[in-house]
Amino acid sequence: QQQVKQSPQSLIVQKGGIPIINCAYENTAFDYFPWYQQFPGKGPALLIAIRPDVSEKKEGRFTISFNKSAKQFSLHIMDSQPGDSATYFCAASSRISGSARQLTFGSGTQLTVLP
């Protein structure tokens, strides 16, 4: 059972378009929501993250929108470029016990930005 549901599985946009990737969760114990970007042959790397007390966070061309009541969050990429072509993972972090925390990932979205 996937605790963080991510869609779509794949996405193709033209250069300059605004791809949107959506994630939904059920566990209200999640309290930190990072997005990771993964290029072929590489490990995932942190792209941007948000806490649930904020509805939007913007870093450069990347924006996270967060809807706490709906338990949904999404990644928007403004003015997308071919270099943004990668797999994107949403994730959610929760405390397990004491200071131990766990990061739960979505299934990933393969984004292709056409020139």
Added chain:
Amino acid sequence: EAQVTQNPRYLITVTGKKLTVTCSQNMNHEYMSWYRQDPGLGLRQIYYSMNVEVTDKGDVPEGYKVSRKEKRNFPLILESPSPNQTSLYFCASSRKLSGGQETQYFGPGTRLLVL
């Protein structure tokens, strides 16, 4: 350069032949973990370690072992590999921050094929 290294990067083995995938980080991070990445399933945590000699199971620990004898190293051991352990494996490390805002740094991955 701050990094997480894994070895080997690619491995083909046969069912039942014990293997070890090494992971090392040079950032003095307390927290280390192992994930496997499978198509359509995202990254799933196998084991994690909060510090030296402290390890615990993640979501999919069956068939794996880990040890944390030194802060920088966190090897993944497959005592008797089976074909369903064919996957892409990532090691990750992070500092132990409050509020769950830790950034996980991923290694480059180890692609394992068990025949």
